Amino acid sequence: MSTDSLDVSGISIGILGGTGDQGKGLARRFAMAGHTVLIGSRSAERAAEAAAGLGLPARGADNATVAAEADVVIVAIPWEGHKSTLESLRAELAGKIVIDCVNPMGFDKQGAYALAVEEGSAAQQAAAVLPDSRVVAAFHHVSAILLLDPEVTEVDLDVLVLGDDREATDTVQALAGQIPGIRGVYAGRLRNAHQVEALTANLISINRRYKAHAGLRVTDV
Numbered sequence: 504m505s506t507d508s509l510d511v512s513g514i515s516i517g518i519l520g521g522t523g524d525q526g527k528g529l530a531r532r533f534a535m536a537g538h539t540v541l542i543g544s545r546s547a548e549r550a551a552e553a554a555a556g557l558g559l560p561a562r563g564a565d566n567a568t569v570a571a572e573a574d575v576v577i578v579a580i581p582w583e584g585h586k587s588t589l590e591s592l593r594a595e596l597a598g599k600i601v602i603d604c605v606n607p608m609g610f611d612k613q614g615a616y617a618l619a620v621e622e623g624s625a626a627q628q629a630a631a632v633l634p635d636s637r638v639v640a641a642f643h644h645v646s647a648i649l650l651l652d653p654e655v656t657e658v659d660l661d662v663l664v665l666g667d668d669r670e671a672t673d674t675v676q677a678l679a680g681q682i683p684g685i686r687g688v689y690a691g692r693l694r695n696a697h698q699v700e701a702l703t704a705n706l707i708s709i710n711r712r713y714k715a716h717a718g719l720r721v722t723d724v
Contacts, residue, residue: 517573520580528650543569657684660718
């Protein structure tokens with residue numbers, strides 16, 4: 504089913520960890536698409552600086568404020584603080600669509616590799632910690648460098664969207680489509696998020712070998 508006809512234009516988007524490159528990149532693209540964007544950080548001051556630095560309509564605040572005020576919240580925080588941050592925001596995130604784009608990864612002399620997660624994946628951990636939220640996994644493979652590059656007008660890739668709530672995954676697919684060049688593709692239930700998160704390590708290897716910013720395209724859909 505196409506989600507092109509789904510109107511998501513009025514949805515406000517909060518980004519936890521919005522001062523990092525991935526968070527700032529998504530904030531920039533959604534602000535360019537006309538969404539109200541709230542950038543969150545542990546430090547409200549750092550969040551405000553990041554929002555001002557975009558040169559677009561966006562506001563910065565502490566994570567709790569952003570989680571409470573935004574309609575949809577993207578989790579773009581470092582893996583090390585993933586569980587504890589979400590636990591502290593359980594009340595603010597209740598009833599909301601929470602998009603987890605965190606990739607649990609380690610790095611050594613051989614490059615990037617996926618970390619084992621007790622719950623199965625970062626997205627499943629989020630769902631376990633946030634039982635009253637509608638957790639969706641998405642935006643794992645989008646290059647922050649491309650999102651932030653003013654010369655890049657279209658981002659050429661598909662975003663794999665996983666979740667157990669059909670209305671929530673349809674909404675996230677439609678939101679992905681708000682960024683020119685991107686298409687949201689439903690890719691299964693949340694239990695299948697592990698391999699999507701882990702694939703990021705392969706893309707990092709591709710990027711290093713070919714000096715690229717590789718993304719994914721799904722054929723025949």
